[in-house]
Amino acid sequence: MDWLLPWAQRLEASAFGELMRTSTLLYPAANLLHLAGLVMLLGTMVLLDLRLLGLAREIPVDAASRRLTPIGIAGLALLLITGFGLFAADAGPLLGNALLQLKLLLVALGIGNALLFRALWAARLADWDRRPPLLGRLQVASSILIWCGVMSAGRLLAYV
Known part of the structure; x- marks a missing residue:
């Protein structure tokens, strides 16, 4: 990730990074919206995944997918937007954090898995x-x- 460090440092030093660090409302609002996006994504995704695994068989899979997927996608979009803002506040140090690197790798795997699932099974x-x-x-x-x-x-990023 060393090749991204100059970009991360510029982002952190930018007016946006400064605003995210110093605003008494913007960073906490982004944090709360990030949590809302997490609930939207994980809540709907776990419900749909549990249905796909065989729970609640009285609900047709395609109906559950049609209703839950748009909410999950909106949650993912909210997570990506707010996550970028939260990252901008402390981009340099965060970029070197192994937990953030793991999180970003897992996000990429999760999105890739979802796209592959749609391609194979939709x-x-x-x-x-x-x-x-x-x-x-x-x-x-x-x-x-x-x-x-x-x-x-x-969640662990806040403690490391």
């Missing part, structure tokens, strides 16, 4: 009501683990 979600495929269930279980890892690494 057209066949109705089939999951009868018999969820083993590979798909493994992918769903890994999704839960990945996003819980993102959440854990993010």
Whole structure:
């Protein structure tokens, strides 16, 4: 990540980084919105993933996906936007933090896993009501683990 350090230092020294550090409202608001985005993403994703694993079979998988996915995507967008703001306040030191690096790696894996899931299974979600495929269930279980890892690494950043 050393190649990103000059960019991170410029971001931290920018007017935006300064504003995020010094504003009595902006940083706390971004923090609260970041938490709201986390709830939106993880809440809907875990509900959908549990449905895909076989819980609440009375709800059709494609209906659950249609209703929950847009909320999860909005949560992810909120997380990315507010996360950038929170990062800007202390970008230089955070860039070298192993927990942040782990979190960013897990975010990339989580997004990649979700995109791969959509590519492989979106057209066949109705089939999951009868018999969820083993590979798909493994992918769903890994999704839960990945996003819980993102959440854990993010929360621990405040203490390291």
